[in-house]
Amino acid sequence: MQDCGLKIGEYEIFWLNGGEFALDGGAMFGPVPKGIWSKRYPVDEENYIRMMASPMLIKGPNVRILVESGFGNKLTEKQWKIFHVQREWDLVVDLAALGIRREEIDAVVLTHGDWDHAGGVAMVNDAGEQEVTFPAARHFIQTREWEDIRHPTNRSGAAYWPVNFDALAASDLLTLVDESAAVAPGITLRLTGGHTRGHQVIFVESQGERAVHLGDLLPTQVHFNPLWVMAYDNYPLDVIARKQELIKKAVEEQAWLLFYHNPFLNACKFDVEGKLVEIWPPADSQGDVGKG
Ligand SMILES: [Zn+2]
Numbered sequence: 001m002q003d004c005g006l007k008i009g010e011y012e013i014f015w016l017n018g019g020e021f022a023l024d025g026g027a028m029f030g031p032v033p034k035g036i037w038s039k040r041y042p043v044d045e046e047n048y049i050r051m052m053a054s055p056m057l058i059k060g061p062n063v064r065i066l067v068e069s070g071f072g073n074k075l076t077e078k079q080w081k082i083f084h085v086q087r088e089w090d091l092v093v094d095l096a097a098l099g100i101r102r103e104e105i106d107a108v109v110l111t112h113g114d115w116d117h118a119g120g121v122a123m124v125n126d127a128g129e130q131e132v133t134f135p136a137a138r139h140f141i142q143t144r145e146w147e148d149i150r151h152p153t154n155r156s157g158a159a160y161w162p163v164n165f166d167a168l169a170a171s172d173l174l175t176l177v178d179e180s181a182a183v184a185p186g187i188t189l190r191l192t193g194g195h196t197r198g199h200q201v202i203f204v205e206s207q208g209e210r211a212v213h214l215g216d217l218l219p220t221q222v223h224f225n226p227l228w229v230m231a232y233d234n235y236p237l238d239v240i241a242r243k244q245e246l247i248k249k250a251v252e253e254q255a256w257l258l259f260y261h262n263p264f265l266n267a268c269k270f271d272v273e274g275k276l277v278e279i280w281p282p283a284d285s286q287g288d289v290g291k292g
Contacts, residue, residue: 006256006267006280009186009206011060013258015266016094018053018070018120020087025049027231028219040222048084050263053116055091056213057098058204063184064100065107066134067202067213068260069120074130074163083116091120092133105134107183110141111215112196113149114159117260122167132167139168140183142191143176145198156196156234192217192246194239195232201246210255211267217243219261224274256280 005012025047029037034047043049058065071089079085092102110118123133141149150169152160168174175181177200179191186205193199195216204211217239219230226243229236247270250257254277256267267280 009209014057015054017090018055019089022048022084030231068117072119105137108137108139112199138175142198192242213258
């Protein structure tokens with residue numbers, strides 16, 4: 001973890017360890033032939049590729065917002081194997097390293113309800129009981145996503161797990177969002193759909209500087225091309241349309257694009273052709289994010 005975060009005006013963004021796993025490269029690059037994507041993303045002999053779950057802490061003058069929550073500490077041994085988990089969830093430890101207790105998080109934003117994003121909102125405590133991980137945080141989820149989470153289908157049930165949401169459902173911490181909402185000054189949410197029906201994205205704007213987290217619409221910088229969608233996307237045509245619109249806007253505004261799954265970069269700025277104009281952490285830093 002870096003000592004200093006990415007500054008966006010009054011806000012500072014830190015990436016934390018929410019777990020590391022490996023996924024099938026073909027699934028992550030959907031319609032793109034392996035001969036093309038494998039030139040740009042390292043792949044092992046079994047066709048697996050490295051993926052992070054890196055929740056972001058957005059620290060403002062009077063607010064601490066967590067975007068995504070990582071795997072949580074409730075995975076079974078079988079799930080560790082299925083998902084090729086390489087590294088455990090240390091979110092609470094990472095927050096402590098920044099001098100923040102989990103009780104001090106004011107808001108949690110979930111782009112969507114898949115286990116690798118939402119697993120950390122409920123945790124097993126020292127007494128072996130399950131509880132909400134961030135007991136003082138309002139948890140922002142799109143209404144449409146919450147409906148789908150609570151009524152999984154035979155496809156979505158593979159990623160929407162009741163164990164991640166039961167404690168939250170029983171609490172008064174859920175803030176359901178219809179289309180758009182403001183979380184704090186300059187921090188707004190917008191429904192996009194695409195990856196899931198109720199997927200949302202987060203915009204950060206402060207003192208003329210901007211960042212946007214496109215969630216699973218843009219898992220890594222290699223997915224810049226709008227047509228490079230994942231086999232995991234439920235509504236790929238919506239992913240393509242939203243990516244086209246939102247990446248164009250980010251390039252025009254010179255906004256940082258923030259990544260959750262990316263083992264190589266935490267954030268970047270693109271030019272119109274998708275070349276990296278600026279990266280975070282900076283290339284000369286000694287952070288623990290590899291360069292592939
Ligand atoms: Zn994901």
